[in-house]
Amino acid sequence: MxxxxxxxxxxxxxxxxxxxxxxxxxxxxxxxxxxxxxxVAFPSLTEAERLAGLSPLVAAAPRVTPDTAMHSAGLDAFPRNLRFELAGDRPVYRIVDRRGRPHTIDATDGTRIEAVDADAARAIAQRFARAPAHWLDTTDRDQWTVPNGLNAWRPLHRIAIDDGHGTELYVSARTGEVMRDTQRAERFWNWLGSVPHWLYFTPIxxxxxxxxxxxxxxxxxxxxxxxxxxxxxxxxxxxxxxxxxxxxxxxxxxxxxxxxxxxxxxxxxxxxxxxxxxxxxxxxxxxxFSGRGFDDAALQRYAGHAATTFPQPAWREVMTRVPDAREIRMAWVGGRALLLVSDGAGRTQTLDAVTGTPVVWQTAELTRAATTLLPKAAVTDSAIQHHDDAYWYRHHSPRTLPVLRVRFDDVAGTWAYIDPATGLVAGRSDDSRRTYRWLFHAVHSWDLNALLRHRPxxxxxxxxxxxxxxxxxxxxxxxxxxxxxxxxx
CATH class of the missing domain: 1.20.120 (Four Helix Bundle (Hemerythrin (Met), subunit A))
Structure with missing residues (x-):
């Protein structure tokens, strides 16, 4: 022994x-x-940065209807995302279909935009950054665009912005969308931070x-x-x-x-x-561990509308109500057509698509709509959450607050998070994800609210x-x- x-x-x-x-x-x-x-986080284009870079829509109402745009994109179901904005000075519909593929439709004549050359990309980037720009190269993937969430938009034009900060924008050569921004200091610190820590080297x-x-x-x-x-x-x-x-x-x-x-x-x-x-x-x-979101079938049930149709929006009413509108997203919630209008400061107003009047959701309405996410389960609890808690918090990631939390009695212990302002599903949690929160996030990042609420x-x-x-x-x-x-x- x-x-x-x-x-x-x-x-x-x-x-x-x-x-x-x-x-x-x-x-x-x-x-x-x-x-x-x-x-210092890994480079990304935040929603606030994206909206601030878009040009004001002013009176740029599209000549093409949403239905025509969806038909031009060849859709067979209402898409995950359908929005109207300006690509440089060109009004377009941006569409992401149910398979995650992006489509861009010219809102003046309904033609598909399937390629954006270097000159057009430079002009889009210059208008986005409001500073002189010049084209550097076109790349399929580099160190700052390596995450696979950008795959459907590749290749990407890399555009340098003359702003004194070494800013570079990446514009999709397929759709003309600005997909990412980086700055000189951000790139430097990431070589000492995210890249080695995550082993985020491009070949790997x-x-x-x-x-x-x-x-x-x-x-x-x-x-x-x-x-x-x-x-x-x-x-x-x-x-x-x-x-x-x-x-x-x-x-x-x-x-x-x-x-x-x-x-x-x-x-x-x-x-x-x-x-x-x-x-x-x-x-x-x-x-x-399970994923963070509901599957596509659940989201379609929640929308209450699967066909490639959308009522002709009250564009004039919308432009009058939100004069600094940068983006108008079209969505369905419980069979109701909505316009989610965002301005340059990132504020979003929810309007009725037909009348252009504000929509105010009642908690009971959204809770009823949430039952369609899991039709075989019953709702056990529904409440508006106003502050961060152990499972819904804003440390290093955007979170909607206040948020409606709906709990179900299914085997997985599912919770749905719904934005009470827009009516859209904001997130999902279950026993598996909550376990992962403690085994990974809490242990690795110590992102406990008792500490986060009392920085430093x-x-x-x-x-x-x-x-x-x-x-x-x-x-x-x-x-x-x-x-x-x-x-x-």
Whole structure:
């Protein structure tokens, strides 16, 4: 038995020592890049930025009806998204069909726009940014457009904006939409933040299955390093029979960098294990956790209208009511046709499509409409939520507030979130997603409302934990380097 335990200890030390040399480099990188990500997100075009960049519609009522636009796009069902806006100075319908494919229809003659050349893209970007612009290149995918959500809009024209901030816009060569913006400082900090932290290098990230495997096979072994390190750390810790010449009051036999590694490793032991495990879960291995949204069939039932028809809007009434309108989205809720009119400040008014008058939803109306999302389940609770809670909060992601939360009695424990201003479904949650919230978000980002409501409490906690993790991993790098150096000599 004694010989078996000795062999186990030997393998324990060997695994931690040699896997830890590479693992500590990765762990140190993740902690440092994670601090950067606290303040600089991966580049994206926010909804507020997109609306601010669109030109005012003024009196640019389309000559083509929504029905004609849908017919020109070849749709067989009412689309996920149908909106009217200006592409530069050209009135267009933007459509995203039920398969997620984008279509752009000229609102003056109903023709399909299927290609946008470099000159047109430059003009669109210049009008969007309200600053001089010049075309740089056309790319299918680069470091800042690598996420697969842009696939249907590729290729993309990259346009430089002369604004003193090194801004670059990406305009779809298929539809003429501005899809992304980046700035010089944002790109710099992302090379120290999101790109290394998420392993978001273009050759890897462009292949989602490969990227998921890379994330799992880097974070997984690092988790083994952490667990073996905790085991060794506890074995080498003495509280009663202390080491005569040890450090930390004789509790640790080590000195110098090794002592730092021992103490920091034990101080942040549980945090490190949970943090690495949650990072492994970030890619949702084997699809253990459900998605965030309702499926297409549920959303069509909620809309109460599937045909490719929409009543001719009261354009003049709409333009008069919202003089700074930048976008008019057409939607159905419970069989009622709506216009969601957004201005340059991001404010949205919900109007009746036929009369152009404001729509005020009653909670009971929306709750009845929500029952169509899960027709085989009953509603157990319906309430307006005015503030962030553990499952619906705005840290690093936009969330509608107030929001109507409707709970169902189905096996999955589904909750629907509905925007009480527009009537549209804003999100979905179930037992699986709520479990994921605790296993990933809470453990990895510590986005607990008790901390978030009292900033900089969250920042202080995250900095402290990151410093402990960095001290543990950097000391491990130094110890590992010295051992390799001795081996080499």
């Amino acid at each position: 004694h010989g078996g335990w000795k062999a186990i200890r030997r393998w324990l030390y060997l695994i931690h020592r040699w896997m830890g040399i590479a693992g500590c480099v990765l762990i140190a990188m993740w902690f440092v890049s994670g601090v950067v990500m606290m303040y 990230r462009k292949d989602p299955p490969l990227w998921r495997q890379v994330v799992m096979w880097t974070s997984g072994p690092c988790l083994v390093v952490a667990v073996t390190g905790i085991w060794i750390g506890i074995l080498r810790l003495r509280v009663r029979r202390r080491f005569a010449h040890g450090s930390v009051g004789g509790m640790s036999p080590y000195h110098g960098w090794m002592a730092w590694h021992h103490v920091a490793g034990l101080a942040g032991a549980l945090f490190l294990v949970f943090w690495l495990a949650s990072g492994w879960l970030s890619v949702n291995p084997n699809q253990w 409490a969250w920042d202080i906690v995250m900095w402290l934990l990151s410093l402990i993790g960095t001290a543990m991993s950097v000391s491990g790098i130094v110890v590992g380097y010295r051992r390799l150096k001795r081996k080499a000599s």
